[in-house]
Amino acid sequence: METKRFGFGIIGCGNIGPSHANAINAVADAQLIAVTDIIEDKAKSFAEKFNVKCWYTDYQEMLKRDDIDVVCICTPSGMHSEMAVAAADAKKHILCEKPLDISIEAIDKMLDAVRRNKVKLSGVFQRRTYDSSIKAREAVRSGKLGKMVLGDAYLKYYRSQEYYNSADWRGTWSMDGGGALMNQGIHGIDLIQWIMGDIESVFAKAGALARDIEVEDTAVIVVTYKNGAYGVIEGTTSVYPAIPTRLELHGEKGSIIMEEQTITKWQVIGEESKTFEGDEKVGGSSHPTDISATGHIRHVIDLISAIKEDREPAINGESAKKAVEVILAVYESARTGKEIRIDDLR
Numbered sequence: 001m002e003t004k005r006f007g008f009g010i011i012g013c014g015n016i017g018p019s020h021a022n023a024i025n026a027v028a029d030a031q032l033i034a035v036t037d038i039i040e041d042k043a044k045s046f047a048e049k050f051n052v053k054c055w056y057t058d059y060q061e062m063l064k065r066d067d068i069d070v071v072c073i074c075t076p077s078g079m080h081s082e083m084a085v086a087a088a089d090a091k092k093h094i095l096c097e098k099p100l101d102i103s104i105e106a107i108d109k110m111l112d113a114v115r116r117n118k119v120k121l122s123g124v125f126q127r128r129t130y131d132s133s134i135k136a137r138e139a140v141r142s143g144k145l146g147k148m149v150l151g152d153a154y155l156k157y158y159r160s161q162e163y164y165n166s167a168d169w170r171g172t173w174s175m176d177g178g179g180a181l182m183n184q185g186i187h188g189i190d191l192i193q194w195i196m197g198d199i200e201s202v203f204a205k206a207g208a209l210a211r212d213i214e215v216e217d218t219a220v221i222v223v224t225y226k227n228g229a230y231g232v233i234e235g236t237t238s239v240y241p242a243i244p245t246r247l248e249l250h251g252e253k254g255s256i257i258m259e260e261q262t263i264t265k266w267q268v269i270g271e272e273s274k275t276f277e278g279d280e281k282v283g284g285s286s287h288p289t290d291i292s293a294t295g296h297i298r299h300v301i302d303l304i305s306a307i308k309e310d311r312e313p314a315i316n317g318e319s320a321k322k323a324v325e326v327i328l329a330v331y332e333s334a335r336t337g338k339e340i341r342i343d344d345l346r
């Protein structure tokens with residue numbers, strides 16, 4: 001029996017587009033059919049590199065193709081919703097880069113379009129797919145660490161001024177939606193919330209300390225989780241050198257410390273302490289294109305299974321929206337000097 005191959009189209013042939021193309025090529029029942037970039041040269045050379053016959057400069061044209069089942073959205077963050085709504089209205093399933101978009105209104109429009117058209121939407125947060133993340137979450141959620149006391153995330157990236165100057169959308173409120181948090185730190189904020197449980201409130205300071213940008217390059221946040229635990233999140237793109245992303249999960253009966261995909265400490269009362277080296281390479285803290293395809297491959301596999309089984313993807317729209325809500329609350333707290341409850345923004 002011939003198995004159906006799912007046709008994919010990519011919108012946006014910049015830094016992250018190749019991770020999607022590599023992932024699609026690595027999955028047996030996925031096939032990259034066409035790509036779009038508003039810059040003709042980029043679309044053309046991307047298509048040549050990945051041996052794709054069809055390229056477009058207008059994504060609406062690509063959406064007319066019957067042989068495309070899934071659209072990967074890899075464009076500047078503030079464009080995601082508009083493109084997702086158009087893709088959903090064209091009855092395409094969607095794999096959308098983080099953040100889903102940069103405002104709750106824009107995200108809700110895409111979630112409505114997805115519901116209305118009965119298509120699937122998966123948000124990319126590749127770190128959730130890593131074995132170490134899954135192990136840490138299971139330990140916290142099963143009560144292995146006892147009552148949770150602290151959930152900390154240290155998200156220290158290095159991005160030069162040249163990085164911010166490299167595309168006109170970077171470091172802007174209108175298209176990046178923020179800086180060190182909305183673009184880079186969002187991975188760690190999503191992950192710690194996925195592991196610890198929902199964040200209830202934030203109290204933050206944020207500013208541009210070293211880069212000439214309108215959004216924050218550095219932020220410090222005091223967090224309260226709904227389960228009663230406290231935490232600290234530090235995010236920056238302006239320290240040299242970048243430090244591997246570090247999550248520290250502490251309960252009254254045990255602690256887990258993760259550095260990128262490696263669990264460097266797993267110590268629980270009554271158990272032998274251990275470490276765990278995941279086989280995924282995370283990357284990205286020093287350079288934006290230094291990202292392995294492993295997580296994106298897992299996203300493609302999950303989305304295809306979700307379509308076949310008619311179930312929600314592992315990271316559906318509602319789930320991917322949560323990190324954006326927290327970051328918008330952080331910005332509101334930094335602006336007003338007040339503690340902000342996430343529920344009050346809803």
Ligand SMILES: NC(=O)c1ccc[n+]([C@@H]2O[C@H](COP(=O)([O-])OP(=O)(O)OC[C@H]3O[C@@H](n4cnc5c(N)ncnc54)[C@H](O)[C@@H]3O)[C@@H](O)[C@H]2O)c1
Pocket residue numbers: 011012013014015016017036037038039042057059074075076077079097098099124126167183284288291
């Ligand atoms: N998951 C990850 O680890 C990861 C890593 C990097 C970027 N991202 C996300 O991916 C998105 C893109 O980031 P990037 O660094 O690849 O940006 P980029 O600027 O390198 O690439 C974006 C591409 O979109 C194209 N584009 C702009 N407007 C378009 C339009 N109307 N139609 C078609 N193409 C258009 C641009 O010409 C450019 O080639 C962002 O949302 C970012 O947050 C995710």
